[in-house]
Amino acid sequence: xxxxxxxxxxxxxxxxxxxxxxxxxxxxxxxxxxxxxxxxxxxxxxxxxxxxxxxxxxxxxxxxxxxxxxxxxxxxxxxxxxxxxxxxxxxxxxxxxxxxxxxxxxxxxxxxxxxxxxxxxxxxxxxxxxxxxxxxxxxxxxxxxxxxxxxxxxxxx
Numbered sequence: 175x176x177x178x179x180x181x182x183x184x185x186x187x188x189x190x191x192x193x194x195x196x197x198x199x200x201x202x203x204x205x206x207x208x209x210x211x212x213x214x215x216x217x218x219x220x221x222x223x224x225x226x227x228x229x230x231x232x233x234x235x236x237x238x239x240x241x242x243x244x245x246x247x248x249x250x251x252x253x254x255x256x257x258x259x260x261x262x263x264x265x266x267x268x269x270x271x272x273x274x275x276x277x278x279x280x281x282x283x284x285x286x287x288x289x290x291x292x293x294x295x296x297x298x299x300x301x302x303x304x305x306x307x308x309x310x311x312x313x314x315x316x317x318x319x320x321x322x323x324x325x326x327x328x329x330x331x
Contacts, residue, residue: 175268175329177320179245180225182298191233194242197267202247204262208296209253216297217251217263225268226298227323229282238282243269243327269327280326287312 184205186193197203205226207213220226228242248264271279283289301316313319324330 175324177225177243177324177329178317179223180227180243180316180320180323181301182220182224182226183301184226184228184296184298186228186230186296188230188233192241192273193230194228194270195273197242197270199267199270201267203244203265203267204254205244205265206259206296207251207261207263209255209258209260213261213297214251214253217261219298219300220246220263222246222249226265227285232276232279234276239271239279240282240285240327241271241273241279242267243323243329269329285323285326 194203194205205217205228207217224246226244226246227240228244229238229240231238244265245268246263247266251261251263254260254262273279301319313322321330
């Protein structure tokens with residue numbers, strides 16, 4: 175699978191367990207942003223068809239894991255409700271972790287190549303903006319990183 179539209183990472187957490195654990199491969203879902211922080215700008219950073227890696231702390235350990243790869247399928251964010259996470263962007267699930275097998279879920283360090291500082295709040299971050307463009311420093315180009323991610327998620331032929 176070609177991941178040339180992989181441009182973003184979003185940190186997500188659910189204190190009760192894995193966020194979006196019930197999402198199925200190929201389904202369309204609402205990806206949430208914080209309403210209290212008025213995160214429309216963050217939700218609207220991605221263009222239609224851009225890919226986003228979702229990363230979250232494991233409820234069973236201190237490790238951070240890549241749990242989803244999603245494709246943006248709506249043109250802009252919407253406010254669906256006034257609750258804490260009422261801002262949404264519709265996405266299609268391209269890859270989802272096997273939550274029943276923790277060892278099979280790639281760690282953040284394995285995917286990115288370094289132990290990232292995970293900012294809280296769930297903002298959408300461009301890969302090129304991670305730690306002073308460390309993706310390009312370590313992987314030499316976005317294309318090499320994208321191929322690496324495809325391999326890590328077993329999305330290659």
